Amino acid sequence: MAAPQDGVPPRPRRRLVALVGPTAAGKTELALRTAQRVGVRVEVVSLDSRQLYIGLDVGTGKPTAPERARLPHHLLDRIAPAETFTAGRYRRELEELLPALWGRGVVPLLVGGAGFYLRAAAEGFIAVPDDPVRLREVRHGLVALATDELRARLSSADPASAARIHPNDRYRLQRALEILELTGQPASRWNAQFRPHPVHGAQLCVVHLSPPRAVLHERIAERAARWLTGGWYEEVQARLGEGFAPDCPGLRMLGYREVVEWV
RNA sequence: GGCGGCAUAGCCAAGUGGCAAGGCGACGGUUUGCAAAACCGUUAUCCCCAGUUCGAAUCUGGGUGCCGCCU
Numbered sequence: 001m002a003a004p005q006d007g008v009p010p011r012p013r014r015r016l017v018a019l020v021g022p023t024a025a026g027k028t029e030l031a032l033r034t035a036q037r038v039g040v041r042v043e044v045v046s047l048d049s050r051q052l053y054i055g056l057d058v059g060t061g062k063p064t065a066p067e068r069a070r071l072p073h074h075l076l077d078r079i080a081p082a083e084t085f086t087a088g089r090y091r092r093e094l095e096e097l098l099p100a101l102w103g104r105g106v107v108p109l110l111v112g113g114a115g116f117y118l119r120a121a122a123e124g125f126i127a128v129p130d131d132p133v134r135l136r137e138v139r140h141g142l143v144a145l146a147t148d149e150l151r152a153r154l155s156s157a158d159p160a161s162a163a164r165i166h167p168n169d170r171y172r173l174q175r176a177l178e179i180l181e182l183t184g185q186p187a188s189r190w191n192a193q194f195r196p197h198p199v200h201g202a203q204l205c206v207v208h209l210s211p212p213r214a215v216l217h218e219r220i221a222e223r224a225a226r227w228l229t230g231g232w233y234e235e236v237q238a239r240l241g242e243g244f245a246p247d248c249p250g251l252r253m254l255g256y257r258e259v260v261e262w263v
Numbered sequence: 264g265g266c267g268g269c270a271u272a273g274c275c276a277a278g279u280g281g282c283a284a285g286g287c288g289a290c291g292g293u294u295u296g297c298a299a300a301a302c303c304g305u306u307a308u309c310c311c312c313a314g315u316u317c318g319a320a321u322c323u324g325g326g327u328g329c330c331g332c333c334u
Contacts, residue, residue: 050299085296086297087297090296092296115298115299116295116296117298128296165302166294168302171300171301172301175295187295194295249297249300253299254299
């Protein structure tokens, strides 16, 4: 990932600030307020795996239209409730998005609670080629297998990974096998060669918000109540009405699962 | 007041004489493309008292509490 440096002298190249913390910690609020005070232009880049869903707004606490009007937000509303996003894809999207922001002189502010996505930004992942068609083929073959079988295959093909992954952790067993099949190299080999690095070598500053647990619980309860009277139920009803299965990834998220049952 | 039913973990809930299922939650851990996820682990003197029995959440008696019906 070479980055030819041309003109553009200003010092704070590629700065990236992350504001992370649990639900209801007050991140959005803080982001909006600080954005107005600091002397630089700030735009929010969502660091939230749930707000990626189109049409699931209320229960994900997605920034409202007025909030978005005050401050531009990125990486919201990318997939349908039936789809799944991944941390790897998040990294790629950041790679595409960030240069445009920096180019306009804005400091991107990553806001959200998805720890794994923060890691995607700060460290990245091994560069396994992911041609969607092949990936689908490979997966198709693997999901059909019993966990025992996955385990057996992995321990003979990639013992190092097999030793590291819990025997019941079907998902990771499968992924390790997937990497092997996709690349011909064991996952353990890829991991050994991997060097973590922030997106585009950005200078990343992470701010953690961690209010006391009691305060958090109270706020979460208060917020859930507000959402329920604020159209959450109707939102779920609408999505189901559009034909999304009650057990599709978007509707299986914490909170949504319960509302779906209620509907 | 009378009759009947129920009382098991924070919540839901199996279990009718032999060391108290399970689910959700909570808490702790792990984590290299699901991450508010997944996986692993922890989480109960079975409402109280007395009795029967080698042994009781389970049987008996008496309390207490809740629910329903009746006067």
